[in-house]
Amino acid sequence: MGSYLVRRFLLMVLTLFGMSVLIFVMLRLVPGNIADILVDASGADPKEKARIAHELGIDRPIAEQYVSWIGGLSRGDLGFAYVSERPAIEEIAPRIPISAKLAGMAIFFAVLLGVPFGVISAVKQNSSLDYFLRVISLSGLSLPSFWLGLLVLMASVQWFGTIPIYDSNPHGFLQDVAMLSLPAAVVGFRSSALIMRLTRSSMLEVLRQDYVRTARSKGASNASVNYDHALRNALLPVVTIIGIEAAFLVGGLIVTETVFNIPGVARFLVEAILWRDYPIVQNLVMLIAFVVVMVNFLVDMAYMALDPRIKFGD
């Protein structure tokens, strides 16, 4: 196990290094840089571009820029944001908890609904309840987040005369949760639908296994069969999909943070890409890459906990 963890750690470092090179090069392949944008968008004299490019250091050789970035990153110095001209860490750090809370609540919401409803749907296969839950899950997969978000906001105005506008200084934990719960539900709805469908199909497969029949013939209760015997074995693919969904949640967050006007990481990343704000984009994408790598690792660890037959070792 120890050597597996070491190998895994080295692989993670290698993956992150590869990502850093990829991000760095790809960003510079996109046409236009911050100096072009700043000068051309405002209609200023094109001669001013060179001065701004020099001031920001983007006229240096690309390898030198890369070494400077990675060197800084290893010391915890993320550089200066081009647009705000503040240390990148000061721009990024306050936004991480906002998106982390939103993502956490979305995944919590998705698992809370997806797993139990998936189990119920499988156990009550072909009943009206099953059909109803399947329609709900299909709608979750087919409704785009931005549309659902706007619908929620419109309904909120129509029925309650208000909308949940983000407040950076919430009055306590409850207001914080209340403020983020609607957007989290919108992001989590799609994931919950996916989890529900996968739980259902996985459960159906397990419920047809011999050992389940054996458990029933031994007189085990329905609850015991469904939850103790079947669910644990059905959860393996579900955990995989939860991991993938958690890793790819950023896509959903971009839309939701925009519609609900939440100043999180995802919306900020899009804005930074549009402005070619390299220090922000590079560091944020690296952060996301790190989260994805870690989630993958945790999912693998969860396999071991769920199925003792799985061993990672020499």
Added chain:
Amino acid sequence: MRMRLAILAASCAAFVTGASPVLAQKAGGTLRISHRDNPPSASIHEESTISVNQPFMAVFNNLVFFDPNEKVNSPDKIVPELAESWSYNPDQTQLTFKLRQGVKWHDGKPFTSADVKCTWDSLAGHTPDDKSLIRKNPRKLWYSNLKEVKTNGDFEVTFVLGRPQPSFLTMLAGGYSPVYACHVPDRVMRSKPIGTGPFKVVDFKRNESIKLVKNPDYWRKGRPYLDAIDWKIVPNRSTRLLGFQSGEFDMTFDSDVTFPLLKDVKANKADAVCEARPTNVSSNLLVNRDKEPFNNADIRRAMVLALDNKAFHDILSQGHDLDGAVMLPPPDGFWGMPKEMLPTLPGHAPDIEKSRAEARELMKKAGYGPDKPLKIKIATRNIAIYRDPAVILIDQLKQIYIEGELEPIDTTVWYTKLARGDYQVGMNLTGVGIDDPDVNFYENYYSTSDRNYTRYKNEKVDKLIDAQSAELDREKRKKMVWEIEKILADDVARPIIGYNVANTCWDPKVKGILLQVNSIYNGWRLEDAWLDK
């Protein structure tokens, strides 16, 4: 007699209803306004967008200002601000301002003539880069006639011009001409600017909000009325407008409510006060005359003859947009050519079918026809207000054997592409900071301007632009302006499709707002705004 009585009655009613709110102005409260996007910075002198002007104008003062009580920005309605008075020398080449005394910057330092000199030395490019108050200078062209700024003591300053230029004072009166402080570095001005204005910046959080609070030491006693202004940055328009309808915001962003959206706003908030006005932002056709086959004047002329401006206006703004030439048309515009002159310009004739028949003949002459259409790409910025007219343009050009393909360009590289001439045909929107011929002509049509995106070069027009700029007789100058407008239209320099008209809405409790009709970039000092609650 009946008419006189009616006028008397109306005057009495206006006095009773109009005068009473003036007496009832209340101090205090926070005005909450939605903002459409992230301002690139807070430094007005470095940017060219209403996203910066609207929130940050309240932080500054100008030397002179367009009278905030007048709807039309006009050279006849300029009032003093940090200047107390001004005068010209006999040959109109020296403009001297006596400055207000006792004015303080938000950090407590005194305002003096040195600040005025610093600001305009930087703007005119007379300061070395490392000493400049700005990093980039989009309006350097405005001050190309400014030779020197001289101070005479702490409270008098003289602008020395190369030749008489009546527009110079007008340019100083716009929202793009605040006075900056010598002692504040450009980086600070971009993030948390210091001004002398009615409000101070507390916080500018990118992607989130801009918070301004009342300046208690404001030189104009009794102003501002508001305690604070909160701008919330909400990039999604649907969310912004829903926020206004639900009472989260007291006011929408300037011109944020299009006519199709106005119905929704009114349906959910019947008491909303909504005012439509021209934005002095024109939709215009860019034809790159350096690229084949658009170096052929016949093809350029055919394209403009194919335009049905009314169809654009009907589809885009339910018929509210204005037809005009290079300058915003009267009565909202101060300089635009009279309405009766417009039909004489190509692209504005009432008989569209006749114009298109002529256009088809020109296309045939150039070798194109129904069996051999001209295939082109029509580039535009990838946002709805640009894309929508571009789609209509594609449809209209089909009538004259031109098959256009939409090429949506990412916002951030749109201006880069235009500046490099990296396009064939484009649909563009052009905002004019001040309704003034010098501002518009020099920026967009002068042969040496970087923003002359169509690469239009006409020595005669350059000379005429210079001549009108120096002309002191207003009526004579107007006629020169109209002549230039006509030449630019005949030469298809940058055909104007229409002037946008859009709505700004606010809650009825917001008082003291007066929207000026010939530029959205001015009039946002907000020192007279107050909340009736």
